[in-house]
Amino acid sequence: MSEAVLYVVATPIGNLEDMTPRALRILESVALIAAEDTRHSGRLLSHFNIKTPMIAVHDHNERQQQQKIIEKLQQGSDIALISDAGTPLISDPGFILVREVRAAGFSVVPLPGCCALIAALCASGVPSDRFIFEGFPPAKSQQRLNFFTALAGENRTLVFYESPHRIVDSLADIVAAFGAGRPVVIARELTKTFETFINGSAAEVLAQVEADPNQRKGEFVVMVEGAPQQDAGLLDPRSSEVLDILLEELSVKQASALAARITGIKKKVIYQAALDRK
Template sequence: MTVESGALYVVATPIGNLEDISARALRVLREVDCIAAEDTRHTGQLLRHFGIETPLLSLHEHNERDRLEHIVARLREGKTLALVSDAGTPLISDPGFPLVRELRRQGLPVIPVPGPSSILAALSVAGLPTDRFVFEGFLPAKTAARCERLRTLAADERTLAFLEASHRIAETLMDMAAVFGGERPAVVARELTKRFEEVQGAPLGQLTAWLKADPNRSKGEFVVLVQGAIAANEADTPENRRLLLALLSELPLSRAVVVAVKLTGLRKKPLYDLALLLGEKQESD
């Protein structure tokens, strides 16, 4: 299988461990006519490691829009290009969005070559809910703006995923504990796939203390995951409502709740509160 003429390949590269690059990514990087890279020096080291001699073209946040016309012209000539960032999947807090948007607008092929992602790597080992999550990227650098952003997320029930720099990680964890509450479960993933990789889970208040306990823990690149807010009543689902209504039609409220706890595995308090609400509604109907 060879690369498609006139296409841009969006290629994920390792976030640390070079063994994580895929065989397909290596083949594409060898076969394309040119590689658009966020930092040509950084990507050059990667290519040399694998013996790849494909020419490089710089494409970063300061020149991306100026490069659009040149890249479009090359693709229309039938040339094939790859887009890479310094690490991980391009466009995820990295350059490339204006280029991909313009190519799709013009009907030119854009082909993903999936691979490493620090966000997905952290989520896969965090032990936090992953059925629903939201990626928030980097928070604002200033404390006031950062806390304001966090306040807008405080009631979000999805797992929250952030990137953070080493010189701000301590302040960010303190602000998160202040806004979300020190008991909110969270995970700090540091230097993923690299020699000093660490994944530490604890309530936010404890994570702040954990970070301060060892100066080395503030070094490197960070992903911070925070469990979403608990719903007002975690038991209030259509299925549990139907179950409780059926039980309440046959049993006293306290006995109905005991049976519901055994059947659902949920805590007694939210089921009791829901049963009270349903009982009151039945009386008013």
């Protein structure tokens, strides 16, 4: 391994007091900071009087910038990678860079800190022993509904990010895909002045957000409890409808295979449901 290091540095998601002493020391000592948005991160660095030079590394230029960063590392310069907020690479740029830096033989060192999904999950009251993080759901309505429907039978807690202009539509699709009674918690504006948790059934949470414009502001973490274990093999209403339509024209085997492709549910679950119908 070469001596130079790429540090992956978590930064606050709101409250600047969450900046760790180690993160401050590293950001002050490296030769260069690779930031998702240099103007946004410039305000953070200015607050802590850090004058380290920055370079922009975001979704649209990550592949182009990776060679510049590797060249800097080859010259013996340590570099820090930060995102606009929270832990880099978690629904943020950085994966391509980290992979290529490691492939080039350099050490990549994580500096743990804030992560919105973990902060939300630990204070939500939903089961946290087993969970999956699915990032941002698709932006288009039908794709988003299909995306949620494919996850309706998942037993683990589901965690998503969502933006303010799509939160109502996303919650409505959660009601349609998971059912009105599925427990849901949303966390809004974590660590900031108006941090809010709303919990209840999917329908109740949707109603609260629809009724209060203030609850549609900020950034959201959406947590959906997993399907009860005994219900894992049951199909949600939309998947049942798909299977029923296909069974009108196809054999059990053909209908099951096609329904599994459409819904994303495991073929054996669909096949058993088809057998039960026959």
